[in-house]
Amino acid sequence: MANTPSAKKATRKIAARTEVNKARRSRMRTFVRKVEEALASGDQAAATAALKSAEPEIMRAASKGIVHKNTASRKVSRLAQRVKSLGV
Known part of the structure; x- marks a missing residue:
């Protein structure tokens, strides 16, 4: 357990940063899931729109x-490849 004031502060900062990172990771996964669902439905227009909003995220x-x-580039690339293959 942290004893010094600086260690206690560091613990608080880590906890706050972890919460922010969890929210960001969850948001990214939500956008990716929307693309996956559009791909599963077979709707290329919806998949393209979902990918367009997911890529910047x-x-x-x-x-x-x-x-x-x-990792991010690979995810975008693979999703784009799958969206493109819907049209073929």
Whole structure:
């Protein structure tokens, strides 16, 4: 357990940052899930719209350090590939 005032403050800061990160991660996952649901329904227009709104959200999470930059790029790339394959 933290004893010094600085350690107690650090614990509070970590807890606050964790809450923010959880919210950001959850928001990103929600946007990804919307794309997944649109893909499952087979509606390319809805999937394209969902991807268009999900992409900046995923990249924002990467810029905030929630996910690695390459992980975010890979997610966007794979989702875009799946949306594109709906039209074929």
